[in-house]
Amino acid sequence: MTRQRPGLFDPLRFPMTNSVPNFVCHGCGARVAIDAALPFACPNTRDGDDIDHLLVPEDGPPAFAPGAETNPFLRYRALLSPYRLARAAGLSDAAWDDLVDALDQKLVAVDGRGFRVTPMTAQPALARALGRDAPLWVKDETHNVSGSHKARHLMGVLLYLRVLEAARLPAADGLRGRKLAIASCGNAALAAAVVARAADWPLDVFIPPDASPAVVARLVDLGATATICDRRPGETGDPCVTAFRAAVRDGALPFGVQGPDNGLAIEGGRTLAFEIAEVLAHAGGDPGTLMVQVGGGALASALAQGLSIATAAGRLARMPHLIAVQTAGCAPLARAFGKTAGVDLAEAARHRANFMWAWETTPHSLAHGILDDETYDWLEIVKGVRGSGGSVVVVDEAAVARAHALAHEHTDVDASATGTAGLAGLVAAPVPAGPVTVIFSGVER
Numbered sequence: 001m002t003r004q005r006p007g008l009f010d011p012l013r014f015p016m017t018n019s020v021p022n023f024v025c026h027g028c029g030a031r032v033a034i035d036a037a038l039p040f041a042c043p044n045t046r047d048g049d050d051i052d053h054l055l056v057p058e059d060g061p062p063a064f065a066p067g068a069e070t071n072p073f074l075r076y077r078a079l080l081s082p083y084r085l086a087r088a089a090g091l092s093d094a095a096w097d098d099l100v101d102a103l104d105q106k107l108v109a110v111d112g113r114g115f116r117v118t119p120m121t122a123q124p125a126l127a128r129a130l131g132r133d134a135p136l137w138v139k140d141e142t143h144n145v146s147g148s149h150k151a152r153h154l155m156g157v158l159l160y161l162r163v164l165e166a167a168r169l170p171a172a173d174g175l176r177g178r179k180l181a182i183a184s185c186g187n188a189a190l191a192a193a194v195v196a197r198a199a200d201w202p203l204d205v206f207i208p209p210d211a212s213p214a215v216v217a218r219l220v221d222l223g224a225t226a227t228i229c230d231r232r233p234g235e236t237g238d239p240c241v242t243a244f245r246a247a248v249r250d251g252a253l254p255f256g257v258q259g260p261d262n263g264l265a266i267e268g269g270r271t272l273a274f275e276i277a278e279v280l281a282h283a284g285g286d287p288g289t290l291m292v293q294v295g296g297g298a299l300a301s302a303l304a305q306g307l308s309i310a311t312a313a314g315r316l317a318r319m320p321h322l323i324a325v326q327t328a329g330c331a332p333l334a335r336a337f338g339k340t341a342g343v344d345l346a347e348a349a350r351h352r353a354n355f356m357w358a359w360e361t362t363p364h365s366l367a368h369g370i371l372d373d374e375t376y377d378w379l380e381i382v383k384g385v386r387g388s389g390g391s392v393v394v395v396d397e398a399a400v401a402r403a404h405a406l407a408h409e410h411t412d413v414d415a416s417a418t419g420t421a422g423l424a425g426l427v428a429a430p431v432p433a434g435p436v437t438v439i440f441s442g443v444e445r
């Protein structure tokens, strides 16, 4: 494979900073220096304290200077805390290239592809079918590693673990003896299994009894250990998440895509927003509206954070209006959003239970990948929706089905109904005039 080297030395892209990145809890303000402690769950998290603990990277002064590489983990390196940690710990820029390249080659061996900037193209036939004149952009994540955007989240985590090891930092102590763990039976589990396999790191996956046999077979094929978690009578919340959290308490490393369990996972997903920002900036004019399907919330949270960085750095004239889309079968974010009207979000972060709790009924939808009991990353999404003048839309099953059908009829992207559910928002509700961007993710399996 040809080594992708950055171009001319660019001080904006490679800031001369020696400081170790910190993550800060948006609920309690705890600050975690990531060379000495793992920025996964907030260290102050206590059962029942009603604080919305979530570690978020403390970003430096606004900067957005992508490189020319096609691998997003090279192209946006300066915006990633594992890279900043590597440099602060004395590793060279070339050492980062080597870490990313080595993993990329393993990913190609395991999954047939590594990370590359994914296509984002205007889809005029789809726009016409929906009666829209302005561009309808589709960002296609179905050819990303493991067939969805989820692997982006986890690659960020893995690169961090690799940097800890390579630089022999204090937080690397005992790391290799700890397994990775995730609760999922869909795209996130497949992504975790591919990335873990590429790194030769053992993975436990906690799955429900009705997990797809094809997905389970692939997980096992990739070397993951799958544990079925039955729901006990009277139990609320997702039993797989409960089992996952117990494994983490026993020493496993959280390798899922839920921010409160692993703040770092959100950061890897920001690369998707950086790519979108580049395309919208290049197109010029109004950045329009971004419609995103929301389950656990990591995707929308990462997009909100990444676009806000690109906007603060002046790359976009304003942040696209962020419209979060949930199905009527399970809409805890929409419920929370309604309750935050007129509320100071710093205050909301200290009274989580007033806004977010597990959906009470067993949800069903064609978009089954976004039926998370809770929107774990709800508060960052609400901030992004508010800050961008967006909204939260709830769609019925007819809209979910129509969006899926239209996507297949008018584009060549083979995305699942979960992966086209953002478009269902455009099918169901009026959206401001101007361009719209949607993310088609999760290849049809």
Ligand SMILES: Cc1ncc(COP(=O)(O)O)c(C=O)c1O
Binding pocket: 148, 186, 187, 188, 257, 293, 294, 295, 296, 297, 298, 299, 300, 369, 370, 372, 418, 419, 441, 442
């Ligand atoms: C294809 C696809 N799109 C979007 C999402 C939503 O992501 P999140 O759970 O981060 O909200 C998922 C989640 O599983 C997914 O599989």
